[in-house]
Amino acid sequence: MSRNLVMIREADRYVEQSVTIGCWLHNMRSSGKIRFLQLRDGSGYIQGVVVKNEVSEQVWEDTGKLTQESSLYVTGIIREDTRSKGGFELSVMGVEVIQLANDYPITPKEHGVDYLMDHRHLWIRTPRQRAILVVRAQIIRAVQQFFDERGFQLVDPPILTPSSCEGTTNLFHTKYFDEDAYLTQSGQLYMEAAAMALGRVYSFGPTFRAEKSKTRRHLIEFWMIEPEMAFVTHEQNLDIQEQFITHVVQSVLANCRKELETLERDLSKLEGIQAPFPRITYDEAVQFLKNNGHEFEWGEDFGAPHETAIAQSYDKPVFITHYPTEIKAFYMKPDPDRPEVVLCADMIAPEGYGEIIGGSQRIDDPDLMEERFRQHELSKEAYQWYLDLRTYGSVPHSGFGLGLERTVAWICGLDHVRETIPFPRLLNRLYP
Ligand code: 4AD
Structure with a gap:
């Protein structure tokens, strides 16, 4: 039998009307002759x-027996x-x-993280986990809306x-019949062809990195949004x-006020996030760290504590630009005035959440690209198609x-990325 069910989020449209909802019992308390069902x-x-x-x-008797997470049709006004x-x-x-x-294995009492992770398929039913997944879905919607409204094509x-x-x-190694293959770390090289x-263009999909370290910020399988733009320079990219x-x-x-309230997120930290964002160079960041008692040499990469220290000076995300060429990816374009640094930027989120964006202007000169293949010991055969992009109408792009x-x-406002994705893939965790 199909039923005409009303969703709880539409309750405001049915005030003083009789409706039926399909639902689960989250919690129940009784007070004499009244029962309150969450x-x-x-x-x-x-x-x-x-x-x-x-x-x-009958209804009184039935509700008396209800257990947490029992599934129900409830009719009422x-x-x-x-x-x-x-x-x-x-x-x-x-x-x-x-x-x-x-x-039900997940009760209102405190459970350890490992226990919750083993029960992730049920843990996502809790108000807090639901709120996170709703915010995640809204972020994806906002991402697509931003690019779709600005003439980008999804590729x-x-x-x-x-x-x-x-x-x-x-x-992440795998076999592709008799050949060796890898799960993608980033769609970028293909997105350059698409641009x-x-x-x-922009892509939105899963990416994979066999990260051997356990941190609060690293997943093995994570989702990336990767825009690529022809005729766009480093500054325009930022x-x-x-x-x-x-x-x-x-x-x-x-769109997610209620969810952010459930998460007890301090909204004042988000309300001020408005462009423009501060921009500092790698050199300035290094100087800042040295001035603040960190041992740091020019040419090293920033670790999480460095990023956090730098971000603490700002209440918006901050761009760190012009990293040393040596420590960055092979495809980044050197600064023409200073080839020892590249036209790149990492965006560091405020409040210690670390790097959320990595980006750059790409090398567009075929000779320099070939030189980079040699320096990075990348086989020319494997990357020939990528070199083609530089020989058939190369343009500046970022x-x-x-x-x-x-x-x-x-x-x-979460401590750990494990709660940000429905089923996290972490070091030593492939279940559920
Ligand atoms: O800085 P990354 O490595 O940049 C790239 O992959 C470029 N090819 C992107 C491009 O220009 N199209 O990674 C980009 C972002 C990081 O800033 C971080 O937010 C995220 O991807 N990221 C991870 N997130 C979770 N777990 C991991 N192991 C991550 N590695 C990178």
Whole structure:
């Protein structure tokens, strides 16, 4: 039998009307002849009030036996209720139990992280995890809206690749029939080809890095948004990035207030995220670190504590530009005035959330690109197609990659990226 169900998030449209919702029992408390059912249907939460004298004996008996996460059809009248969190309440008239759930493994008491991770398939039902996934979905919506409205085309790069983009240390190896193949670390090289065909493009897909270290910011499988733009220079690339991040943050603020409240996120930290963002060079960042008691030599890469120290001076994301050529990827264009540094930038989120974007202007000169292949010991055969992009109508072009999970961690105010993705893949964790 199909039913006309109403979603909890639409409650405001049905005030004083009788509706049926399909839902799960999140929690229940009783006070004499009244039972308060905390109901959830994925779209929201509502309190169902069961009054003994107002329902049949059967309903009273059935609700008495309900266990956490039992699945139900509940019929009742929606009432406006300013005291309740969602602003509405359901005066219950009928309850049909679909299934009485077995003893539920996740109770309101505290559980350890490993236990929760083993039960991730159930953990995502909790209000906090739901809120994070809703914010994640809104970020994705905002990303697509930003690029779609600005004439970018969505392009899907391959996941199985014959060569690396971001160095060989964390490549995920697999077999492709008799050949060696790798799960993609970044779609960038293919997006450069796509930009030469379509002008402005972006991709959104999973990327893989066999990171052997356990940190709060690294996943093995993470999702990246990678725009690539023909005829766009380093400076213009930064302008687009700050407008993009402003749009994403403001869109979450406009659409996910309730979720951010559930997460107890300090909204004042997000409200001020408006372009322009501060820009400092790598040299300036190094000087800052030295002045503040860090041992750091020009030519080293920043670690998480360095990024956090630098970010603490700002209440917006900060760009660090012009890193040493030596420590950056083979495809980055050297600064014409100072070839020992490249036209690149990392965007560091405020409050210690670390690098969320890496981007650069790309080498467009074929001779220099060949020289880089030699320096980085990349086989010319494997990258011939990439070199072709520099020999058939090469143009200045730039792009960047935004790590979705680190962005979710920052916007939601989470300590660890493991909560930012429905089923995290971490060192030593492939289950569930
Ligand atoms: O700085 P990365 O390595 O840049 C690239 O991959 C470029 N090819 C992107 C481009 O220009 N199209 O990575 C980009 C972002 C980082 O800033 C970070 O947010 C995220 O990807 N990231 C990770 N997120 C979670 N877990 C990991 N192991 C990550 N590695 C990178």
